[in-house]
Amino acid sequence: MIDLRSDTVTAPSAAMREVIASAPVGDDVYGDDPAVNALEERVAALFGKEAGLFTPTGSLANQLMMRTLVQPGQEILAETNSHVVRAELGAAATFSGITSRTWLAPSGTLRAEDPLAIAAPNAGPYLVSTAAIAIENTHNFGGGTVQPLDQMKLLHEQAHEMGIAIHLDGARIWNAHVASGVTLAEYGNSVLVTRALELFSLADVDPAIANIIAYNLADSIDAVAMTTLRGGSNVIYSGSTATSTADALLALATALGTRDQASAAVDAAAEATDAANAATDAANAAAEAADAATAAAQDAADAVAALSTQVSEMVAALKKQITSLTNLVIKIQKKVRA
Numbered sequence: 001m002i003d004l005r006s007d008t009v010t011a012p013s014a015a016m017r018e019v020i021a022s023a024p025v026g027d028d029v030y031g032d033d034p035a036v037n038a039l040e041e042r043v044a045a046l047f048g049k050e051a052g053l054f055t056p057t058g059s060l061a062n063q064l065m066m067r068t069l070v071q072p073g074q075e076i077l078a079e080t081n082s083h084v085v086r087a088e089l090g091a092a093a094t095f096s097g098i099t100s101r102t103w104l105a106p107s108g109t110l111r112a113e114d115p116l117a118i119a120a121p122n123a124g125p126y127l128v129s130t131a132a133i134a135i136e137n138t139h140n141f142g143g144g145t146v147q148p149l150d151q152m153k154l155l156h157e158q159a160h161e162m163g164i165a166i167h168l169d170g171a172r173i174w175n176a177h178v179a180s181g182v183t184l185a186e187y188g189n190s191v192l193v194t195r196a197l198e199l200f201s202l203a204d205v206d207p208a209i210a211n212i213i214a215y216n217l218a219d220s221i222d223a224v225a226m227t228t229l230r231g232g233s234n235v236i237y238s239g240s241t242a243t244s245t246a247d248a249l250l251a252l253a254t255a256l257g258t259r260d261q262a263s264a265a266v267d268a269a270a271e272a273t274d275a276a277n278a279a280t281d282a283a284n285a286a287a288e289a290a291d292a293a294t295a296a297a298q299d300a301a302d303a304v305a306a307l308s309t310q311v312s313e314m315v316a317a318l319k320k321q322i323t324s325l326t327n328l329v330i331k332i333q334k335k336v337r338a
């Protein structure tokens with residue numbers, strides 16, 4: 001009997017269990033898990049993304065992407081019956097301070113104009129600004145609706161122009177891929193997809209039971225999120241903007257470092273200028289002091305010269321007086337003797 005309540009009730013086959021049991025493992029925190037590393041690289045490549053991040057559940061993938069794309073106090077738009085709005089316990093609000101508004105679509109079928117009609121990217125100081133739009137492919141509560149690619153592209157293009165990011169909850173992107181024939185690469189906007197399950201040697205597994213992919217289309221470039229193997233093993237692959245975020249942070253740090261260096265250089269230049277000005281002032285003061293000293297010395301020399309002239313004149317006058325006195329004394333003596 002085939003249990004059609006949900007794809008989530010499926011269990012891994014013996015072959016799948018064998019591959020899982022013999023998979024090389026390691027500490028993923030240190031980047032030491034070869035299977036996780038290979039999975040992240042492979043799925044990122046399949047979707048034409050620069051990086052991927054493994055997460056243990058699709059809900060976590062959704063939450064991470066919403067938190068990455070939307071700041072607290074901003075909003076994400078989503079269809080009324082989407083998983084992020086109805087089935088994740090309001091975690092985006094609880095954990096990340098994100099509010100949401102919804103649009104209602106029959107069977108969850110995307111029409112780009114619906115979210116665009118309510119999008120408000122720069123709502124001003126009081127209203128909530130739209131930072132992202134979440135779409136779902138296939139749409140679960142819509143009944144497994146495969147989204148029209150042209151509407152996804154149109155939405156992505158127009159949202160991009162408005163500065164709004166797109167998050168695609170691709171829990172069942174492979175269902176969409178199988179049903180529509182649109183490649184994962186096309187969904188991811190580049191690399192051609194061949195066998196995404198090869199990593200687990202699961203070629204014998206029906207894609208319908210191994211196809212939960214949480215896939216992030218944030219700006220169609222940065223990242224990919226993906227899940228393989230629903231049921232039992234529940235291996236989920238989630239994309240993130242980790243690499244580009246790290247790059248951005250690095251660039252920011254570099255820019256800040258350069259700015260700090262530049263401002264340190266400006267400070268040093270200002271200090272050097274101050275020092276040079278102080279040295280110039282000191283030199284000017286010294287020159288003025290030297291001029292004053294020279295003038296004082298000159299004055300002193302002039303005064304000494306004037307004094308010595310006066311003294312010489314006085315000496316000469318005294319000599320004359322002494323001579324005439326002497327003559328007078330001689331005359332008086334002569335008269336006294338006579």
Ligand SMILES: Cc1ncc(COP(=O)(O)O)c(C=O)c1O
Nearest residue numbers: 057058059060083136140169171
């Ligand atoms: C559309 C959609 N997104 C996300 C999820 C969450 O996946 P998980 O149960 O691994 O958290 C589901 C689960 O079925 C889903 O249908």
